[in-house]
Amino acid sequence: MNxxxxxxxxxxxxxLSLAWREFKKNKLAVLGxxxxxxxxxxxxxxxxITPYDPAQTNIxxxxxxxxxEHWLGTDKVGRDIYxxxxxxxxxxxxxxxxxxxxxxSIGTVMGLLAGYFGGLVDTIIARLIDxxxxxxxxxxxxxxxxxxxPGLYRLMVIIGVLSWTGVARLVRGKVFSLREREFIQAARxxxxxxxxxxxxxxxxxxxxxxxxxxxxxxxxxxxxxxGLTFLGLGVQPPTASWGSMLxxxxxxxxxxxxxxxxxxxxxxxxxxxxxxxxxxxxxRDSLDPRQYE
Amino acid sequence: xxxxxxxRFLQAIPVVLIxxxxxxxxxxxxxxxxxxxxxxxxxxxEDIQQxxxxxxxxxxxxxxxGRWLGDFVQGDLGYSMGSSHKPVSEMIGERIVxxxxxxxxxxxxxxxxxxxxxxxxxxxxxxxxxxxxxxGAFVGVSVPNFxxxxxxxxxxxxxxxxxxxxxxxxxxxxxxxxxxxxxxxLPILTLGLAxxxxxxxxMRSSMLEVIKEDYIRTARAKGLSERxxxxxxxxxxxxxxxxxxxxxxxxxIFSGAVITEQVFSWPGMGKLLISSVWKRNxxxxxxxxxxxxxxxYVGNFAADVLYVVVDxxxxxx
Numbered sequence: 001m002n003x004x005x006x007x008x009x010x011x012x013x014x015x016l017s018l019a020w021r022e023f024k025k026n027k028l029a030v031l032g033x034x035x036x037x038x039x040x041x042x043x044x045x046x047x048x049i050t051p052y053d054p055a056q057t058n059i060x061x062x063x064x065x066x067x068x069e070h071w072l073g074t075d076k077v078g079r080d081i082y083x084x085x086x087x088x089x090x091x092x093x094x095x096x097x098x099x100x101x102x103x104x105s106i107g108t109v110m111g112l113l114a115g116y117f118g119g120l121v122d123t124i125i126a127r128l129i130d131x132x133x134x135x136x137x138x139x140x141x142x143x144x145x146x147x148x149x150p151g152l153y154r155l156m157v158i159i160g161v162l163s164w165t166g167v168a169r170l171v172r173g174k175v176f177s178l179r180e181r182e183f184i185q186a187a188r189x190x191x192x193x194x195x196x197x198x199x200x201x202x203x204x205x206x207x208x209x210x211x212x213x214x215x216x217x218x219x220x221x222x223x224x225x226x227g228l229t230f231l232g233l234g235v236q237p238p239t240a241s242w243g244s245m246l247x248x249x250x251x252x253x254x255x256x257x258x259x260x261x262x263x264x265x266x267x268x269x270x271x272x273x274x275x276x277x278x279x280x281x282x283x284r285d286s287l288d289p290r291q292y293e
Numbered sequence: 294x295x296x297x298x299x300x301r302f303l304q305a306i307p308v309v310l311i312x313x314x315x316x317x318x319x320x321x322x323x324x325x326x327x328x329x330x331x332x333x334x335x336x337x338x339e340d341i342q343q344x345x346x347x348x349x350x351x352x353x354x355x356x357x358x359g360r361w362l363g364d365f366v367q368g369d370l371g372y373s374m375g376s377s378h379k380p381v382s383e384m385i386g387e388r389i390v391x392x393x394x395x396x397x398x399x400x401x402x403x404x405x406x407x408x409x410x411x412x413x414x415x416x417x418x419x420x421x422x423x424x425x426x427x428x429g430a431f432v433g434v435s436v437p438n439f440x441x442x443x444x445x446x447x448x449x450x451x452x453x454x455x456x457x458x459x460x461x462x463x464x465x466x467x468x469x470x471x472x473x474x475x476x477x478x479l480p481i482l483t484l485g486l487a488x489x490x491x492x493x494x495x496m497r498s499s500m501l502e503v504i505k506e507d508y509i510r511t512a513r514a515k516g517l518s519e520r521x522x523x524x525x526x527x528x529x530x531x532x533x534x535x536x537x538x539x540x541x542x543x544x545x546i547f548s549g550a551v552i553t554e555q556v557f558s559w560p561g562m563g564k565l566l567i568s569s570v571w572k573r574n575x576x577x578x579x580x581x582x583x584x585x586x587x588x589x590y591v592g593n594f595a596a597d598v599l600y601v602v603v604d605x606x607x608x609x610x
Contacts, residue, residue, distance in 0.1 A: 028431075131308055133541070134593065138548035139566065139585050143316065143578055146570040147323040223437050227552050230439050231567060249443050250555075252458075256451045266440035274435035 022286030029282020035275030039268070043089035052080040054087040054240045063258065072260050075248070084240035085264050091241035092222050092272065095156050099221035102160025104167050104214045111171025111206075112198045115179065125172070129165045137162055138227065145233040155234045159224045163217065170209040175202050208287040215280035219273040226269050242269050294601070301597055305590045309583075313365070316582045317358045320575050361579075370580035375572055381580040385562060389584070391461045392561035395553065396546050398477055399485035400539070406489045408535070411496020415531075416523060418501065426493060433490025438549050442483035442556040449479060459558030484553045488542060495538050500531040533604050540596030544589050 023029055042049060058078030066073045072081035114125035141158050148154055178184060179202075187197050228234035229243025230250075237244060242265035249255045249262035345351050349360065364371065370381035414423040450458040456479050462468045463476075503509065504527050512522045551563030558564070562581050569577040 131311055134308060134544060134586065134589050135312060136544040136547040136551075136585055136589060138551050139563075139582055140316075142551065142566060142570060143319060143582055146573070146578070147319060219435070226437050227439060230437075230552065231555060233570070246437075246440060246443070252451075255443060255447055259447060262443060266437065266443070269440065270432070270436045273437075274431055277431060277435055 019283075019286045023282050026282040026285060028278045029286075032275040032278025032282065035271055036279060039089055039272050039275065040093060042086055043093050046083075046086045046090060050080070050083040050086055052083040054079065054084045055238050056080070065258075066260050072264055073258070075261060081245075081261055081264070084245060085242075085268060088240040088242045088245060088265060089268065089272075091152065091235055091239060092225060092243075092269070095152070095159070095225040095235075095241075096218040096222040096276075098156040099159040099163070099224070100214055100217040102157065103162075103164040103217055103221075104210060106161065107164035107167025107213075108171050108203070108206075108210060110164065110168040112175055112202060114168070115172040115175025116194065116198050116202060118176075118179075122172070125168070129168055132162070132165045137224070141224070141228060142231065142233055145228060150228075150233045150236055152235050152239065155225060155228060159221050159228075163220065163224075167210060167213045167217070170213055171206050174206040174209055178202055178205055211287060212280055212284045215276060215283055219276040219280070222269060222273055222276075242266075297601065298598060301594060305594065309587060309590060310362075312586045313362070313583045314358055316579060316586075317361060318354060320579050320582075321354055321357075323573070323575055365583070370583075371576040374574045374576050375569075381576050384565065384577060385580055385584055388560060388562045388565050391559055392550055392554070392563065393588075394461070394473070394477060395480055395484060395559060395561060396550050398481040399488060399549075400546060402481055402485040403488035403492050404539075406485075407492035408496055408532075410493045411535075412500055412523065412528065412531075414493070414497040415500030415504065423497075426497070430490040430493045433486050434494075436486065438483055438487055439552045439556050441486055442479070442553055445479045445483060446556065461560050480553050480557045480559055483556065484546065484549050487549065488546065491542070492535060492538060496531065496535055499534045500527060503527045503531040506530075529603065533600070536596055536600050536603060540593045540600075543592035543596070547585050547589060 056079060058074065060078065061070075061074050062076055062078045064070055064074045064078075070080050070082065072085065075081055075084070110125050110128075114122040141162055144158050144162075145154065148158075184197060184201055187201050192200070225234055225241065226243035226246060229241055230247045232247065235241040235244050245265035246262055246269075254261055349357060352360075361371070368382055370385065373379050373381055373384060410426050414426045417423055446458055449456045457463075457476050459476075461473060461476050463472050466472075504523075509522060509527055512526045513519075517526075547563075550561065551566060553559065554561045554563035555567055562585065566578060566581045569575075569581070
């Protein structure tokens with residue numbers, strides 16, 4: 001962030017505080033930030049918020065409706081649904097963040113390589129991006145998950161590896177526009193090698209689109225996790241996740257008579273993803289208004 | 294124009310080849326042995342080895358892919374590894390119509406709903422309508438489609454039984470256009486919501502860009518009515534990026550269809566894919582994956598052609 005030195009008209013303010021001032025003007029973005037912080041805090045402090053253990057079964061108290069003791073009732077093996085909802089947030093946030101780190105890392109490196117070297121390297125990477133973008137994500141994710149076997153960590157890798165193209169395209173475009181600028185020529189003239197120029201000069205100057213896209217990636221990964229888990233190819237029982245709780249609504253009994261079981265995790269996914277989208281939108285406007293369109 | 298279409302079509306071939314090859318390798322990495330059920334003391338090792346040789350399973354992967362490709366271009370996708378041993382092409386043939394009904398239906402829904410909302414939002418920027426549409430679009434892109442589907446199912450099928458809870462046809466009685474539509478409304482809404490939402494946002498921002506242009510000011514200065522300015526001069530230009538979005542969203546529509554079909558027991562390719570995943574029916578998986586990718590290509594191709602029709606500035610050569 002501190003290397004974004006392309007605008008010099010601001011003297012007293014750092015680019016970061018300038019961005020924050022812009023960000024604060026956007027009410028939805030601030031609301032989104034508050035939502036994201038609340039969800040994150042509830043996931044982090046899950047053991048403090050709820051007295052129950054998410055895996056603790058109780059055969060004597062199964063499928064109970066909401067009560068003062070169990071705020072959202074209990075599931076079919078007597079686990080506290082509210083507790084599983086809070087702990088489920090940990091899984092969703094973890095999948096969101098780790099998948100994002102994977103996809104943004106791959107995408108950034110690909111974008112830097114394509115944009116910096118151009119020519120054949122760029123042609124190959126651009127073709128690769130085209131191919132990845134034309135494959136329906138879920139269909140390939142399902143195929144990989146079925147062959148490799150489902151599971152939390154595999155899920156993160158699958159989502160991450162299949163969704164790097166957005167970042168790659170943005171970084172590639174940005175690097176193309178930066179490549180011939182004076183400061184890059186200066187870096188090259190003073191003997192900087194390719195790697196140094198890419199990671200010390202081009203990368204910091206491409207941070208704005210990367211940050212915006214990384215934010216939206218988290219949201220997208222959370223939805224993907226829920227979807228793949230809903231299909232049975234993601235997080236496996238007994239781990240609680242919002243997707244696995246929604247999966248239980250595939251049974252018509254749960255769907256029809258226990259709405260308190262499956263509606264809360266759906267709403268949690270919705271508000272978390274919406275909060276992140278608000279933040280992403282706010283970042284887009286505040287980091288670099290002319291970056292997009 | 295014809296030349297453009299032919300060239301665009303030929304460009305798709307290498308991509309389909311690469312994608313199908315990658316999927317082929319992927320599926321070949323699957324654990325398990327296709328002849329494992331023959332392993333029993335009554336059958337000698339040599340016989341099994343001979344069977345491998347007969348089936349060509351000892352050949353290098355490229356040779357086997359070549360054989361698959363040769364069959365594929367003749368419309369042969371192999372046989373199901375399930376108990377039915379039906380040809381995969383026949384199984385997909387039965388499922389493709391419901392899937393296309395669902396995907397095209399939701400695409401149509403998104404175009405019909407999103408474009409007018411986007412126009413009104415843009416022409417009345419910062420009005421109550423615009424505000425509600427913007428928030429609605431945010432909710433629409435953030436809600437997981439299967440959760441929305443479950444809600445619709447819960448409300449309109451279980452609590453107020455207006456719509457059937459699943460399937461594409463009635464079990465008894467005559468099936469006509471209306472019974473299909475009756476079954477399809479909830480799935481199409483489910484799959485269409487996210488598309489409607491993102492297209493609305495796109496249409497709005499695209500329209501806002503266009504109405505700032507000089508030629509719109511000129512049109513107004515000529516004394517044209519606001520209606521003609523917006524719907525004749527601005528709309529056509531504002532649609533160009535929206536068509537790009539349609540092309541880009543086709544893979545997502547097919548992805549979404551897989552989950553939607555699962556929620557509504559919709560007898561399409563997505564549901565077949567999920568059930569073959571559980572049965573490790575690799576020939577069916579391979580067939581569906583490749584056909585889905587081909588369908589995405591056909592969709593992108595259609596969007597490209599549409600693009601040229603809407604934007605006369607694009608040259609065909």
